[in-house]
Amino acid sequence: MHTNIKHRYTQVKAYVEERLTRLLQWVEKHQTRSFWLLGIFYKIALDFTYIYVGSASYAYAGLILSPNAYKYILSTLIYLLMFRLLPKKEMDAVAFLLHLQFVLTVAPMLTFYALGDQNTTYMMMVSACVILQLLLLRGEAKPERACYIKNVSNYMTVLLGIAVFTTVFVTLFNNGFEGLKAFDFVYIYEMRENISYFAGFAYLLGWVTKTIIPFFVLWCLQKKQYKLCAALVAVEVLFFMLTGEKFLLFILVPVIGIYILSKTKHLVKLMYAGLVLAFLVIAMAYYFMKTTTVGIWIPQLVVVRTIFHPADNKFNFYECFSELPKIHFSDGIIGKMFGLTYPYAGSSGQVVYAHMGGKFLSANMNTGYLGESYAQLGFLGMLIMSLVLAFFLRALRCYGGGERFSFITALFSVYIIILNDGALLTTLFSGGMLISLLLLMIYFKKDEEVLQNGIQRI
Amino acid sequence: MEYSVFDLLKILIRKWYIIVAVVLVITLLAVLLSYHSYNNALATYNEAVSETVKYPTEIGKMTVTYHYDYEADDSVGAAFDALKALHPEMELPTDEEKFTAALFEEKKLPIYSSLTSNMGAVIAVIQGEIDELEWQEPPIVDKNGDIVPYEGTLIVSSHVSFAPLVGDTFQIIIFDLDKDTANKLLEVCQEQFAEFHSDDLIAIELTQTASEFERNPEQPTLNAALSETVMTKPEGRPGIIRTACIAAVLSFALACVCILVVTFVLESKKVTRNKDEDSQA
Numbered sequence: 001m002h003t004n005i006k007h008r009y010t011q012v013k014a015y016v017e018e019r020l021t022r023l024l025q026w027v028e029k030h031q032t033r034s035f036w037l038l039g040i041f042y043k044i045a046l047d048f049t050y051i052y053v054g055s056a057s058y059a060y061a062g063l064i065l066s067p068n069a070y071k072y073i074l075s076t077l078i079y080l081l082m083f084r085l086l087p088k089k090e091m092d093a094v095a096f097l098l099h100l101q102f103v104l105t106v107a108p109m110l111t112f113y114a115l116g117d118q119n120t121t122y123m124m125m126v127s128a129c130v131i132l133q134l135l136l137l138r139g140e141a142k143p144e145r146a147c148y149i150k151n152v153s154n155y156m157t158v159l160l161g162i163a164v165f166t167t168v169f170v171t172l173f174n175n176g177f178e179g180l181k182a183f184d185f186v187y188i189y190e191m192r193e194n195i196s197y198f199a200g201f202a203y204l205l206g207w208v209t210k211t212i213i214p215f216f217v218l219w220c221l222q223k224k225q226y227k228l229c230a231a232l233v234a235v236e237v238l239f240f241m242l243t244g245e246k247f248l249l250f251i252l253v254p255v256i257g258i259y260i261l262s263k264t265k266h267l268v269k270l271m272y273a274g275l276v277l278a279f280l281v282i283a284m285a286y287y288f289m290k291t292t293t294v295g296i297w298i299p300q301l302v303v304v305r306t307i308f309h310p311a312d313n314k315f316n317f318y319e320c321f322s323e324l325p326k327i328h329f330s331d332g333i334i335g336k337m338f339g340l341t342y343p344y345a346g347s348s349g350q351v352v353y354a355h356m357g358g359k360f361l362s363a364n365m366n367t368g369y370l371g372e373s374y375a376q377l378g379f380l381g382m383l384i385m386s387l388v389l390a391f392f393l394r395a396l397r398c399y400g401g402g403e404r405f406s407f408i409t410a411l412f413s414v415y416i417i418i419l420n421d422g423a424l425l426t427t428l429f430s431g432g433m434l435i436s437l438l439l440l441m442i443y444f445k446k447d448e449e450v451l452q453n454g455i456q457r458i
Numbered sequence: 459m460e461y462s463v464f465d466l467l468k469i470l471i472r473k474w475y476i477i478v479a480v481v482l483v484i485t486l487l488a489v490l491l492s493y494h495s496y497n498n499a500l501a502t503y504n505e506a507v508s509e510t511v512k513y514p515t516e517i518g519k520m521t522v523t524y525h526y527d528y529e530a531d532d533s534v535g536a537a538f539d540a541l542k543a544l545h546p547e548m549e550l551p552t553d554e555e556k557f558t559a560a561l562f563e564e565k566k567l568p569i570y571s572s573l574t575s576n577m578g579a580v581i582a583v584i585q586g587e588i589d590e591l592e593w594q595e596p597p598i599v600d601k602n603g604d605i606v607p608y609e610g611t612l613i614v615s616s617h618v619s620f621a622p623l624v625g626d627t628f629q630i631i632i633f634d635l636d637k638d639t640a641n642k643l644l645e646v647c648q649e650q651f652a653e654f655h656s657d658d659l660i661a662i663e664l665t666q667t668a669s670e671f672e673r674n675p676e677q678p679t680l681n682a683a684l685s686e687t688v689m690t691k692p693e694g695r696p697g698i699i700r701t702a703c704i705a706a707v708l709s710f711a712l713a714c715v716c717i718l719v720v721t722f723v724l725e726s727k728k729v730t731r732n733k734d735e736d737s738q739a
Contacts, residue, residue: 142726142730145459145726145727145729145730146459146726147459147460147461147722147725147726148459148460148461149460149461149462149463149466150460150461150462151462151463152462152463323681324506324681324684324685324688324689325502325506325689328495330495330499333708336704336708337484337488337704337705337708337709337712338484338487338488338491338492338495338705339488339489339491339492339495339696339701339704339705340491340492340495341492341495341496341498341499341692341696342499343499343502343503343689343690343692344688344689344690345687345688345689345690346688350688351688354684354687354688355684355688360687360688398726445460446459446460
């Protein structure tokens, strides 16, 4: 009997492998066609999910269902045009990041625009900015243009190591340790209310947790140093328990997940296929397990919080700052540099929350860079930020390819995810996106594909 | 292209004059801009919080005071009958001849007060007249202060009230209408009021003694109310020295980064050009 089961298993395995091989051969032979098929399936899955899950569960908070035929046709045409311009290739970090921005930020906005009857002017502005980015990034990578900083990686590793340890101890001393209580997602809000840091430390903490640790986790994976990798993951979880920042608990999931999946050489297609499948599963979970925690929590987290709520917020930012005065970068580092006066009594997210009818200063409405840049300088602000991101990705493209592809894709995908909910300048500076690029320049070498060891063996 | 830390420092030191120029320019710009930004923020704040609803015509409250009298038929006897009909509870002499003119004057007052107790019925009558005339409600104001035409007949109870009687005077108050419409509505009210309370025995006389039209105070728009909540009035002009110091430090960092980026870009273009030339050769 045991032999029978083993024999049956071998048969099934061979069958599945044969089918997968044929599928992969077909996909590799028809790259463009498979991209288009996945793109269309994604569009259908997104619309379906909005109607039957997103709007069904969250209409009271903004995800209304008010389809407009003209807007639906327009949004579909824009979707197809953008998909046409998106690079249809694998093993290209920037191509993946553009697709990631498309599936996470732009496509949900197009769906929400059409099915929620949102503002056409703003949707056109967003489309123009994204199309401009796609046009600027159409060329081939030029690795000879990459810049490297040599002979400093050892010192940097020591310095960063000290920074990590120092940050752990200072955070522990400042915040105390809540232990397993931190995994109570209601209690963490109470935790965060009582936390405050001395001047500048919040920046260091952000860089350590969102840049340095993910960078070295990937470095360890690249060098197959799994024990050190596990230790760094544990440090990140420790930081979550010290700060209550949910993002720190989840940040390494996409980082490691994307790193592993990128080894398949079909990362972009897997992303589309995975998202389509995920939406189907979520829709089924919602419908068949609606009264259970899983049936409520998963659609809320994935569909609402990650996909459609940020899209809604961007339109809300547009509505608010079309009526109220623009910020003109007075709230950030540019404002500090030029001594600009910030006109509001709270952050832009708090202003938008009040504009939507909420109590001022009681909650913050996050938005991605396409919404935040409109609040800064209108359409001009959106264009500037889109160009800044495009030029950043052009610079990043020089470092990609070969063995580096998995590393760069996994590292910078986090920032594209952050940009769905955060401002670009904030992500570049305090978010650590620029520091990540700096670390690439330090740790990569010109003539070598792989990362160098940061520390010489003593 | 590869650079060591010393290479980067050398690049920056060689371009020291650009760094100094950028720092000076940005510092000066910051000092000037900070003043301009402060004044602009103050003006924007004042403008935003003082935005009021602009009506197409002046809307206000018209208060008209009347001396109220009624005239009975020529004979005191008719007045006597009218009083008995309206106020059967009133103590009147049984003998009609004893119902003198003086007594009649004394007894008028309760009649006045009774006439203000059924104003709802009066307003219903006026509404009927307005419906026949097909007068429209004035436009409403939306949250942005935009005037939106309202489709519907004028609702009298929303615009007319009668002030309680004091002695032999009372008031008709018409509110939230422009002066012309208020005057027209007043005429209808006056006419219908008198007619409603007149009958075969008595005729109501209204003599206007005072009239006043008071314009409604300007209403802030909802945007103005929101601006007052979310915006903050700039406290004071930023200090020059503090602004200059912050600008100098940040512009120094910016200048260094820009010089390095420009150097990288120029060098990389040179490398690409050389590579293209080599491949062509």
